Amino acid sequence: MSHSQSSRTALLWHIGVWALFALVIVVLPYIFTSSSSISMMSQMGVFIIFALSYNMLLGQAGMLSFGHAVYFGLGGFFTLHAIRAVNDEVWQFPLELMPLIGGAGGLAFGILFGSISTRRAGVTFAMITLGIGSMVESSANMFTDFFGGESGISGNRVTDVTLFGFSYGPSIQVYYLIGAWTVIAAVAMYLLTKTPLGRISNAVRDNPERAQFVGYNTTIARFIQFSLSGFFAGIAGGLFAIMFEIMTAPNVGLVQSGAVLLMTFIGGVGLFFGPIIGAVLVTYMHTALSGFSEGWILYFGLMFVFMVMYAPGGIAGVIYAHAAPWRAGLFRRLLPGYLLALIPALLAIAGLVAVVEMGYQLSLAYDPSSPIELFYMQINATSVVSWLVALLVLAAGIGGVLGAARVVRARWAEVNRSMQAPGAKT
Amino acid sequence: MSDALTLANVHKRFGETPIIRGVDLAVAPGERHAIIGPNGAGKSTLFNLISGRYTPSEGEISLHGKRISGLAPHQINRRGLSRSFQITNLFQNMTVFENLRCSLLWAQGYKYSFWHLVGRQAALNEAAEQWLERLGLSARRDVPASLLTYAEQRTLEIGTTIAGGADVILLDEPTAGMGLAERDHTMAMISEVTQGKTLLMVEHDMGVVFELADRISVLVYGQVIASDTPEAIRANAAVQEAYLGEAH
Ligand SMILES: Nc1ncnc2c1ncn2[C@@H]1O[C@H](COP(=O)(O)OP(=O)(O)OP(=O)(O)O)[C@@H](O)[C@H]1O
Numbered sequence: 001m002s003h004s005q006s007s008r009t010a011l012l013w014h015i016g017v018w019a020l021f022a023l024v025i026v027v028l029p030y031i032f033t034s035s036s037s038i039s040m041m042s043q044m045g046v047f048i049i050f051a052l053s054y055n056m057l058l059g060q061a062g063m064l065s066f067g068h069a070v071y072f073g074l075g076g077f078f079t080l081h082a083i084r085a086v087n088d089e090v091w092q093f094p095l096e097l098m099p100l101i102g103g104a105g106g107l108a109f110g111i112l113f114g115s116i117s118t119r120r121a122g123v124t125f126a127m128i129t130l131g132i133g134s135m136v137e138s139s140a141n142m143f144t145d146f147f148g149g150e151s152g153i154s155g156n157r158v159t160d161v162t163l164f165g166f167s168y169g170p171s172i173q174v175y176y177l178i179g180a181w182t183v184i185a186a187v188a189m190y191l192l193t194k195t196p197l198g199r200i201s202n203a204v205r206d207n208p209e210r211a212q213f214v215g216y217n218t219t220i221a222r223f224i225q226f227s228l229s230g231f232f233a234g235i236a237g238g239l240f241a242i243m244f245e246i247m248t249a250p251n252v253g254l255v256q257s258g259a260v261l262l263m264t265f266i267g268g269v270g271l272f273f274g275p276i277i278g279a280v281l282v283t284y285m286h287t288a289l290s291g292f293s294e295g296w297i298l299y300f301g302l303m304f305v306f307m308v309m310y311a312p313g314g315i316a317g318v319i320y321a322h323a324a325p326w327r328a329g330l331f332r333r334l335l336p337g338y339l340l341a342l343i344p345a346l347l348a349i350a351g352l353v354a355v356v357e358m359g360y361q362l363s364l365a366y367d368p369s370s371p372i373e374l375f376y377m378q379i380n381a382t383s384v385v386s387w388l389v390a391l392l393v394l395a396a397g398i399g400g401v402l403g404a405a406r407v408v409r410a411r412w413a414e415v416n417r418s419m420q421a422p423g424a425k426t
Numbered sequence: 427m428s429d430a431l432t433l434a435n436v437h438k439r440f441g442e443t444p445i446i447r448g449v450d451l452a453v454a455p456g457e458r459h460a461i462i463g464p465n466g467a468g469k470s471t472l473f474n475l476i477s478g479r480y481t482p483s484e485g486e487i488s489l490h491g492k493r494i495s496g497l498a499p500h501q502i503n504r505r506g507l508s509r510s511f512q513i514t515n516l517f518q519n520m521t522v523f524e525n526l527r528c529s530l531l532w533a534q535g536y537k538y539s540f541w542h543l544v545g546r547q548a549a550l551n552e553a554a555e556q557w558l559e560r561l562g563l564s565a566r567r568d569v570p571a572s573l574l575t576y577a578e579q580r581t582l583e584i585g586t587t588i589a590g591g592a593d594v595i596l597l598d599e600p601t602a603g604m605g606l607a608e609r610d611h612t613m614a615m616i617s618e619v620t621q622g623k624t625l626l627m628v629e630h631d632m633g634v635v636f637e638l639a640d641r642i643s644v645l646v647y648g649q650v651i652a653s654d655t656p657e658a659i660r661a662n663a664a665v666q667e668a669y670l671g672e673a674h
């Protein structure tokens with residue numbers, strides 16, 4: 001049968017892709033060897049799990065949550081308390097499995113809060129998650145035994161209770177622990193999309209009414225999906241706790257919840273791998289840009305607005321949009337427009353960065369007239385000429401991008417026509 | 427032996443406006459029952475009441491002698507009643523195959539399982555493939571529902587309704603907006619796939635109605651003014667006056 005044959009090919013393909021994913025994780029520390037890279041890549045793993053768990057809600061079940069850090073953060077706190085218990089020798093539990101404690105905490109609170117929030121869908125659901133998020137964040141001030149007050153709680157991940165004999169003192173060992181969990185959790189969440197629950201979550205997202213008329217209670221479907229999503233968020237939080245050995249109240253807070261939303265959205269909610277891209281990119285930007293500029297949140301916000309307006313499917317959506325032209329052998333025809341847009345786009349970004357950085361220099365620097373180092377140049381923020389040049393570059397860049405956008409659109413129209421032409425393979 | 431579907435003095439008001447005004451109806455098991463009536467008579471509202479989308483303001487609805495009015499749509503569906511929509515109501519982002527498979531999941535007992543992989547459930551996939559074939563949609567297996575032609579969407583709407591195996595089927599204007607050839611084809615398909623089931627159908631085309639139905643009920647302004655065999659309905663003076671006469 002052709003169907004069983006094609007499903008076997010599909011299976012091999014899936015295994016291949018995940019094996020590649022695992023391989024990349026194994027190999028990366030050999031390429032990026034510095035301790036800051038190792039730390040950044042470890043964070044990427046944590047946020048891949050967190051963002052994928054968030055997409056179980058937003059992308060797969062159509063639930064926009066503003067409070068997902070609750071399950072991440074509580075998972076982290078539970079894990080750290082468990083580690084402290086092992087530190088204090090009141091309990092024995094291998095460090096490798098500690099993320100499961102976080103998962104259990106995330107699941108328990110996912111069940112608790114999910115049973116309230118998933119009774120409603122849409123905007124009401126979003127508002128309830130916001131309320132729960134701020135409630136948990138503020139309760140951190142009340143339950144100081146658990147949350148540790150201002151300073152948070154900390155522990156020592158070197159517990160000497162392990163399965164595989166590593167100490168998990170060196171950050172590279174933690175990296176591989178996180179890497180292993182990233183693969184396990186990502187594969188598990190991927191497989192979940194292929195289960196009846198996963199399919200029905202999609203159905204409830206697309207058309208909750210019809211889902212009811214094929215026998216499903218949409219509240220229960222959303223509730224189970226929500227609880228499981230809390231489980232994986234808790235695992236991510238547990239790994240976060242192991243990595244940093246400290247948890248503070250903001251880890252359960254609304255800023256953290258907003259961050260995972262942004263990551264997931266920028267990566268793309270419509271495809272499973274979208275949040276992986278988002279987590280990697282945003283973590284990179286955070287690490288790279290926050291060292292470079294005070295304005296990184298601003299850049300980040302601009303990028304988010306840009307994505308929402310022009311690429312609502314996120315980066316994964318952009319990639320996916322090119323799959324059909326690629327398969328039809330028409331991708332080449334799109335390239336000239338993109339290349340044409342690239343140069344003015346870089347100009348526009350350079351102009352924008354110059355404007356923003358000079359602005360920060362003027363308003364924040366101790367001595368605003370001290371030159372700033374930008375694009376291998378010394379720029380004086382107090383000089384009118386610098387501002388004129390920067391604005392000119394920005395304007396020219398935007399103008400160029402708008403011009404190139406017309407070429408890109410025309411090329412796309414042409415490619416779409418060729419793909420729809422009779423006899424074209426789709 | 428109890429009727430498959432019974433409506434007893436069913437009323438529905440939206441605010442102050444009465445839309446369904448005391449409907450009594452009995453549909454025997456295995457019967458093909460058509461509901462006809464002018465636009466705005468309340469036919470779709472009646473279906474919404476039976477299928478649990480709305481709850482009656484008054485009166486009682488029973489399925490196989492057991493009360494279903496007041497239950498949620500999914501509960502009514504699980505008791506063996508399934509409905510289609512006048513305005514196509516599918517999982518638009520899912521492929522044709524996925525749509526059919528989703529409508530089989532509960533019926534085949536998977537519930538909310540997160541420990542089965544749907545791709546590996548041979549019986550489930552086999553059943554979905556068979557439905558593709560019966561509906562004549564095999565060539566469109568992997569096309570998202572939103573990209574189907576209108577007639578194909580209507581066909582899938584019917585398939586999604588029936589695939590779950592319910593024994594009481596409600597179809598709301600299944601052939602509305604179709605061309606003549608498509609309509610004949612669809613009616614033949616409906617007749618085939620509802621073999622042995624109880625069918626309640628809203629339909630405007632009199633040719634279709636008189637050919638397929640065992641019995642016909644005429645709904646006018648929220649009330650059933652006649653419920654009888656096609657021949658008797660054709661001969662009924664009140665129906666002539668209230669509906670058939672003015673429609674043609
Ligand atoms: N949810 C609602 N709220 C208020 N009024 C409604 C609602 N649903 C239906 N109605 C009204 O009830 C009346 C009957 O509508 P219904 O859709 O049941 O008619 P119908 O017989 O199916 O007509 P058609 O042949 O056009 O499909 C209409 O006047 C409609 O406006």
Ligand SMILES: [Mg+2]
Nearest residue numbers: 469470471512
């Ligand atoms: Mg109607």
